[in-house]
Amino acid sequence: MDRRTFLKTSAALGAAGLAAPRLATPALAQNAKVLRFVPQSNLANFDPVWGTQYVVRNAGAMVWDMLYGVDANLKPQRQMVGSEEMSPDGLTWTFKLRPGLKFHDGEPVLAKDVVASLNRWMARDPIGVMIKAIQDELAAVDDTTFRWRLRKPFPKLLFALGKTNVPGAFIMPERIAKTDPFTQITEYVGSGPMKFLKNEWVPGARAAFETFKDYKPRDEPASWLAGGKRMLIDRVEWVIMPDAATASAALQNGEVDWWENPIPDLVPLLRKNKDIRVDIADPLGNVGSFRMNHLLPPFDNPKIRQAVLVGMNQEDYMRAIVGDDEALWKPLPGFFTPGTPLYSEAGGAKVGKGDIETAKKMLKEAGYKGEKVVCVVAQDQPITKAQGDITADLLKQIGFNVDFVATDWGTVGTRRASKAPIAQGGWNMFHTWHAGADAINPAGYPAVRANGDKAWFGWPTVPGVESGIAEWFDAPDEASEKAAIDKTNAAALDGVVYAPTGFFLGYQAWRKNVEGIVKGPLPFVWGVSKA
Amino acid sequence: MLGYISRRVLATIPVMAVVGLFVFSLLYLSPGDPAAIIAGDQATPADIERIRASLGLDRPFLVRFGEWAWRILHGDLGISIFTNLPVTTMIGQRVEPTVSLMCVTLVFAIVVAVPLGVLAAWKAGSLIDRMVMGLAVAGFSVPVFVVGYILAYVFALQLNWLPVQGYTPLSQGLWPWLSNLILPSVTLGLVYIALIARVTRATMLDVLSQDYVRTARAKGLAQHNVLFVHALKNAAVPIVTVIGIGIALLIGGAVVTETVFAIPGLGRLTVDAILRRDYPVIQGVVLLFSFIYVLVNLAIDLFYTILDPRIRY
Numbered sequence: 001m002d003r004r005t006f007l008k009t010s011a012a013l014g015a016a017g018l019a020a021p022r023l024a025t026p027a028l029a030q031n032a033k034v035l036r037f038v039p040q041s042n043l044a045n046f047d048p049v050w051g052t053q054y055v056v057r058n059a060g061a062m063v064w065d066m067l068y069g070v071d072a073n074l075k076p077q078r079q080m081v082g083s084e085e086m087s088p089d090g091l092t093w094t095f096k097l098r099p100g101l102k103f104h105d106g107e108p109v110l111a112k113d114v115v116a117s118l119n120r121w122m123a124r125d126p127i128g129v130m131i132k133a134i135q136d137e138l139a140a141v142d143d144t145t146f147r148w149r150l151r152k153p154f155p156k157l158l159f160a161l162g163k164t165n166v167p168g169a170f171i172m173p174e175r176i177a178k179t180d181p182f183t184q185i186t187e188y189v190g191s192g193p194m195k196f197l198k199n200e201w202v203p204g205a206r207a208a209f210e211t212f213k214d215y216k217p218r219d220e221p222a223s224w225l226a227g228g229k230r231m232l233i234d235r236v237e238w239v240i241m242p243d244a245a246t247a248s249a250a251l252q253n254g255e256v257d258w259w260e261n262p263i264p265d266l267v268p269l270l271r272k273n274k275d276i277r278v279d280i281a282d283p284l285g286n287v288g289s290f291r292m293n294h295l296l297p298p299f300d301n302p303k304i305r306q307a308v309l310v311g312m313n314q315e316d317y318m319r320a321i322v323g324d325d326e327a328l329w330k331p332l333p334g335f336f337t338p339g340t341p342l343y344s345e346a347g348g349a350k351v352g353k354g355d356i357e358t359a360k361k362m363l364k365e366a367g368y369k370g371e372k373v374v375c376v377v378a379q380d381q382p383i384t385k386a387q388g389d390i391t392a393d394l395l396k397q398i399g400f401n402v403d404f405v406a407t408d409w410g411t412v413g414t415r416r417a418s419k420a421p422i423a424q425g426g427w428n429m430f431h432t433w434h435a436g437a438d439a440i441n442p443a444g445y446p447a448v449r450a451n452g453d454k455a456w457f458g459w460p461t462v463p464g465v466e467s468g469i470a471e472w473f474d475a476p477d478e479a480s481e482k483a484a485i486d487k488t489n490a491a492a493l494d495g496v497v498y499a500p501t502g503f504f505l506g507y508q509a510w511r512k513n514v515e516g517i518v519k520g521p522l523p524f525v526w527g528v529s530k531a
Numbered sequence: 532m533l534g535y536i537s538r539r540v541l542a543t544i545p546v547m548a549v550v551g552l553f554v555f556s557l558l559y560l561s562p563g564d565p566a567a568i569i570a571g572d573q574a575t576p577a578d579i580e581r582i583r584a585s586l587g588l589d590r591p592f593l594v595r596f597g598e599w600a601w602r603i604l605h606g607d608l609g610i611s612i613f614t615n616l617p618v619t620t621m622i623g624q625r626v627e628p629t630v631s632l633m634c635v636t637l638v639f640a641i642v643v644a645v646p647l648g649v650l651a652a653w654k655a656g657s658l659i660d661r662m663v664m665g666l667a668v669a670g671f672s673v674p675v676f677v678v679g680y681i682l683a684y685v686f687a688l689q690l691n692w693l694p695v696q697g698y699t700p701l702s703q704g705l706w707p708w709l710s711n712l713i714l715p716s717v718t719l720g721l722v723y724i725a726l727i728a729r730v731t732r733a734t735m736l737d738v739l740s741q742d743y744v745r746t747a748r749a750k751g752l753a754q755h756n757v758l759f760v761h762a763l764k765n766a767a768v769p770i771v772t773v774i775g776i777g778i779a780l781l782i783g784g785a786v787v788t789e790t791v792f793a794i795p796g797l798g799r800l801t802v803d804a805i806l807r808r809d810y811p812v813i814q815g816v817v818l819l820f821s822f823i824y825v826l827v828n829l830a831i832d833l834f835y836t837i838l839d840p841r842i843r844y
Binding site: 042044045047052053166182183184186202203204239241242243245246247250252255380407408409411413414415417432446447454 | 563568615680691697791792793800807
């Protein structure tokens, strides 16, 4: 082969190689209204029961409808259900589906689909597990009616069916819902206002959704997951952008329309752009947290945990997370979301004020023996990294012997599940945060539970917390609920179930030609229009 | 020659086997559990265990490795733990953007770097030489993401000439395809330009001091003929070697460049898979990259014979 032949052959092969593999590209109607959205993270899987990430829930809420939906007042409202009836003893619920419900494959939504979907959901959802434990029977009565018989009243049933927490009680066709709850589904057929376009899905890059023409919205105005989900756009394209600076530039350049979670550092830049609007994304915000392992020294000693709580300064944590934007944070002497009916500061007078001297004294009195404190910090999550840096400094100031383990979130996720001693890969402390939507009450908030072995990582045992939560579940009215939560909050702070580092909000940003974006715990596309 | 090529192709088999064993072992030993990531914050240890079992992650190392190797031998890279899609499908979705990025970067870098290196050698010690070498040092020193952000700011946000991010398939037209690749290719190409320009300069300096070059000049040949026909051809072997070695640089740089410019390529697929501990995807992509690297080296070796007739296998 001479040089010319070689070069010609190479060029031909190169051209063929470039032309061969192609990404699926959609053919769109000329006037199609397409909303290009940058989600908080990659849609790596699409099973809202199997995968409990918020991003899956957010996409799932477009595709799968729910029996009830929590509205902006945090009350469950009918969504797929047309009517319900509770027996006087509170043990039997009979639900009737509203007419006109259809799946994306054209099949009607039947009661048997609902039963199968709820069975799958109950296997994975903490409240679902509680319901299952008191369930006598869940069965379809006819095509549009199903009945739930319980052995004990469960006043929070409708909330559980309409909550925003993951996993949501999404309704799927029976054939799909019969998939083992620990195995991922492969068919994405819902009855929600948008269809998922599987052939355009490139995990890590993009996902696309198209308006479901046969969707019949409710007559009421939309309010979060409740009301009429009216689609004013034809198509939603999710563009995954792992880099915040790129997302910011793309929004400024008009290449995308809506960015779910701009980082605080870039918000001033976006605010200067006359074509962009910036506002709080979710009024329920987030609760920052660091958890101590209650099984291992030194944090098996409640007095030592209390010393940390007294020494920590929540302002330091919040400024490290959100910067100097005062509108984005507030101190949180408790565990429940500020601004919601159950918010409580009971028992929180000394929490998070940064009283290092008192903390030192308390540590000494508690008999700290200088044990190593293994603080596992995920560096690939800005929120955990910021909190970890503050905590390391705090612990050193108080007088702890800190072993700072810088790692990634995947490793933290595994290591925190270990109850082993430190020498065998255990841990003393890790950081995380909880969605404020989860922290509005104990129903979808496992992080506040304190039932020992069954509790969340750290495995706290605080009987006062558990009795308070039990009282909340059984509470017949709002006053009783509030009293139960006050008791829970005070007990949780006394036992330091975890250390709340403060309450913080985040922004969302969109182009000004987009209207109808609301503040909420997830990005609601219904009611959103684009000029 | 054919015998040589056959031997080299056969030699890739043990190389790939070692790479496969190494990658599989490394992932087995590395911390992190995809089942815990999938299960999410609300899962109980029993839930995590059930997911682990459903994914087959609870079985012994040798069983898992044996099954994986057997599937590889049948051309099956497995199913992604997270997306439930075949790894070959996921790689297939991502090949075009990465191949496009690497090809455009390669062409851009060679077209810029080789003349710059020749120029610097020709004008050795002059201001031009110092400027070229200064640029080369800068190209090496400035991180890829910094260059990317600056270029995006100037050419996309300020001048509005090019898009900030994304990828358009070649099937949708040459300009849409190229417009998405110019900024990433320039960004990624700078390191490569620096490398090739420096090697070209050093090799050319050596060649330009040879007697036959002096003879060519004495014969009255035009300067460009001396430089590009006589000298550069004889300096080509080390330059081609560096270009080949630099493919690894490109693969590494593509990870950052694809992230900065939101290009849905193999680099981002790799990073996402590593962060999630999506073992089948990591294994598939690493095997693919290793295979590409082996093939590139083979191609470079064969290319020597075209550049230098004295080389025969």
